[in-house]
Amino acid sequence: MSYASASLKLFNSLTRQIEQFQPVHDGEARVYSCGPTVYNYPHIGNMRAYVFADILGRTLSFKDYKLTHVINITDVGHLTDDADDGEDKMEKIARTAAKSIWDIAQHYTQAYWEDIKALNIRQPARWTIATEYVPQMIQFAEKIADRHCYELDSGLYFDVSTVADYGRLARAQTEDGEGRIEAVEGKRNAADFAIWRKTPAGEKRQMEWDSPWGKGAPGWHLECSVMSGEVLGFPFDIHTGGIDHREIHHPNEIAQNQAFCCAGGLDLPANSGARVWMHNNFLVERSGKMSKSSGEFLRLQLLIDKGYHPLAYRMMCLQAHYRSELEFSWDGLAAALTRLKRILIAVGQLKERAGNAQAQPGARFAPFIERFDAAISDDLNTAVALTVFEEVLALKKVDPSEKLAALGLMDGVLGLGLLELDRKDLRLRPKGVEVEESEIEAALEARKAARAEKDFARSDALRDELAAKGVEVMDGDPLGWEWKLG
Ligand code: AMP
Ligand code: ZN
Numbered sequence: 001m002s003y004a005s006a007s008l009k010l011f012n013s014l015t016r017q018i019e020q021f022q023p024v025h026d027g028e029a030r031v032y033s034c035g036p037t038v039y040n041y042p043h044i045g046n047m048r049a050y051v052f053a054d055i056l057g058r059t060l061s062f063k064d065y066k067l068t069h070v071i072n073i074t075d076v077g078h079l080t081d082d083a084d085d086g087e088d089k090m091e092k093i094a095r096t097a098a099k100s101i102w103d104i105a106q107h108y109t110q111a112y113w114e115d116i117k118a119l120n121i122r123q124p125a126r127w128t129i130a131t132e133y134v135p136q137m138i139q140f141a142e143k144i145a146d147r148h149c150y151e152l153d154s155g156l157y158f159d160v161s162t163v164a165d166y167g168r169l170a171r172a173q174t175e176d177g178e179g180r181i182e183a184v185e186g187k188r189n190a191a192d193f194a195i196w197r198k199t200p201a202g203e204k205r206q207m208e209w210d211s212p213w214g215k216g217a218p219g220w221h222l223e224c225s226v227m228s229g230e231v232l233g234f235p236f237d238i239h240t241g242g243i244d245h246r247e248i249h250h251p252n253e254i255a256q257n258q259a260f261c262c263a264g265g266l267d268l269p270a271n272s273g274a275r276v277w278m279h280n281n282f283l284v285e286r287s288g289k290m291s292k293s294s295g296e297f298l299r300l301q302l303l304i305d306k307g308y309h310p311l312a313y314r315m316m317c318l319q320a321h322y323r324s325e326l327e328f329s330w331d332g333l334a335a336a337l338t339r340l341k342r343i344l345i346a347v348g349q350l351k352e353r354a355g356n357a358q359a360q361p362g363a364r365f366a367p368f369i370e371r372f373d374a375a376i377s378d379d380l381n382t383a384v385a386l387t388v389f390e391e392v393l394a395l396k397k398v399d400p401s402e403k404l405a406a407l408g409l410m411d412g413v414l415g416l417g418l419l420e421l422d423r424k425d426l427r428l429r430p431k432g433v434e435v436e437e438s439e440i441e442a443a444l445e446a447r448k449a450a451r452a453e454k455d456f457a458r459s460d461a462l463r464d465e466l467a468a469k470g471v472e473v474m475d476g477d478p479l480g481w482e483w484k485l486g
Contacts, residue, residue: 003361003369003409004063006377010056010238011323013246013277014169014254014269018379024237024275029065031057032228032274034241034249035127037078037220038108039089043290044298044313044328045283047115049242051314052280052322052380054121056240058413059376069124072227073112075105075131076207077197077220088197088217091205101206105131115300118310120415128227130218134209137218137226141195141211144259152186155194156213163258164265167191169277170247193252195222221252225260228253229273234261239274246279283317285328303333307430307485311416312337318382318414337426340416344423346393347407350400351419359401361409368392372410382414389414433485435469440483444473 008021023029033053036042050071057069080086094101116123141149141156148162160166184194198216199208208215218226228236234257241250254266257273264271283290290298300310315336320326361369368388375384389410395403404419411418443462450458463473472484 002064003366004373004377006370006373008059008063008377009379010276010278011379012269012275013279014266014272019276021237021276023065024235024270027064027066029060029067029238030232030236031060031067031069031238031240032224032232032236033069033071033124033239034224034245035072035074036108036112037074037089038105038112039078039093040108041297041299041301042112042115044300044303045285045290046242047119047300047313048283048317048322048326049240049280050116050121051119051317053240054119054415055318055322055380055382055413056238056278057122057124058415059380062373062376062413067125068232069122070126070128070228070231071124072128072130072224073105073109074220074223075101075109075129077130077218077223079220088205088207091207094206115310118300118304119314120311120417122415126231128231130223130227131207133223133227133230134218136230137222138196138209138211140226140229140256140260141213141218141222144195144256145212148259149195150188151213152184153198154184154200155198155216155219156196157184157187157192158195158252158255158259160189160191160193160252160255163255165267166255167251168266169251169254169272172247193219193221193248195219195256221249222256224249225253225256225273229257229260234273235270236274238276238278240278240280243279243281246277250277280322281325283326283328290328298328304428305431306330307428307433308333308337309340309426309428311421312340312426314416315340318386318416321383322380341423341426343390343393343416343418344421344426347404347418348423350393350404350407353400354404356401359399359405361406362399362402364395364398365392365402365406368395369406369409372413376413385410385414389418427484430470430485433470435466435471435485439469440466440471444482447473 009018010021012019036046057067060067076088076090078089080089080092090101090105094104097104145156149156149158196211196213196216196218198214199205205217208217228239254272258271262271266272269275285298300313303313304310312333316333319336368391372385372388375381375388389407392403392406408419443466447459447462450462466473470485474483
């Protein structure tokens with residue numbers, strides 16, 4: 001039985017409208033998400049992009065579409081300057097770290113996959129690795145070269161005036177957009193970009209391939225056009241990324257896709273290669289610590305080291321709409337963690353009462369599931385969907401097994417692991433705290449005994465001893481939490 005009958009509406013950045021989702025292939029949804037450039041650890045802002053893509057994927061599955069989700073790993077071609085100039089990020093980091101690019105790519109890909117797992121982001125059908133698609137990239141470039149490209153000493157360039165509606169996706173004024181792109185001598189239009197970058201004479205890159213335009217490497221935009229088209233076929237359904245990609249990377253992908261397969265202008269969105277283009281807004285951090293280039297930055301591991309469960313960050317993302325800017329703060333993260341704790345305590349109590357693991361949510365739950373479906377189908381309104389989840393959790397005098405089944409159904413979309421986690425799982429040991437749980441429990445027992453005997457001096461002393469070891473005793477905590485670390 002399907003519980004998801006509301007029609008799915010999504011905001012398409014290309015048409016700038018909320019549209020009803022209409023799959024290209026009946027009953028299927030094919031989604032491509034721009035993945036990370038693996039030259040450093042992802043920061044939590046980057047991970048917001050994949051939490052968003054995951055919610056989209058889970059929603060499509062909830063709504064019974066057969067989902068094929070692809071995320072790429074960029075291990076070559078992304079330049080240091082976002083305006084498509086400068087050095088290759090991977091080559092640069094390999095040179096400064098005196099390591100092979102392949103080792104660097106492998107290390108940071110693994111780190112990224114660990115974050116994916118920690119955030120309960122489902123595995124896509126395929127991870128495409130850019131360097132495994134270079135022959136296809138050359139073929140793609142060969143096909144469009146004559147009509148849409150020209151060669152300069154530095155590479156093969158795409159002439160953006162050869163396709164209709166170039167840049168329609170971008171929000172910045174064309175002049176601003178173009179102004180950000182460094183002039184390369186000989187370019188016909190400021191926005192033209194390299195689809196193949198030649199290795200300069202006398203130089204050797206760690207990663208380079210032979211091509212009709214000489215030894216070199218593919219451009220970053222070409223990579224995504226090729227990997228998405230190869231695996232999903234043009235036009236596919238949905239292409240996702242962060243809003244920064246709306247300005248240059250995706251307009252350039254679209255131009256290449258038009259040149260490759262679709263010829264026509266963008267009044268017909270499918271000519272862009274995908275029917276719908278979706279972008280998550282940024283996670284912002286006022287102190288600027290998130291940026292990869294500024295030394296210490298906000299990695300998921302930093303949150304974990306400070307004792308925050310990674311799913312508290314997922315909760316934080318879900319509390320905001322993906323198209324709104326989300327400001328990161330430690331207080332905000334702590335509030336998200338508290339919300340998770342509350343839910344897990346209630347789910348824990350429910351599990352003790354629910355006996356039938358095969359139960360289905362009965363009629364009593366239908367109106368709630370309907371509202372949950374309506375919220376998530378309304379351009380992925382996770383904030384409202386979460387509140388419906390909590391309303392169900394608070395329902396009294398209902399069958400506990402059915403209630404658990406209803407909650408499980410909703411968490412299949414939210415992906416917070418609410419039925420699998422135990423409240424104790426949320427209590428992480430901050431880095432540097434040495435005290436053992438058994439020691440804490442023993443001290444708390446002794447303190448309880450002291451209080452029973454009205455020996456408040458001893459009780460206070462025990463609390464202070466614990467505090468000196470980094471343990472905060474939480475008398476009267478409304479969540480029934482006795483202590484916390486850090
Ligand atoms: P990158 O590895 O730089 O290509 O970025 C990976 C993904 O993270 C892309 O989809 C970016 O658009 C997205 N992104 C980058 N910074 C942020 C941020 N602060 N908040 C949300 N998404 C971001
Ligand atoms: Zn991309």
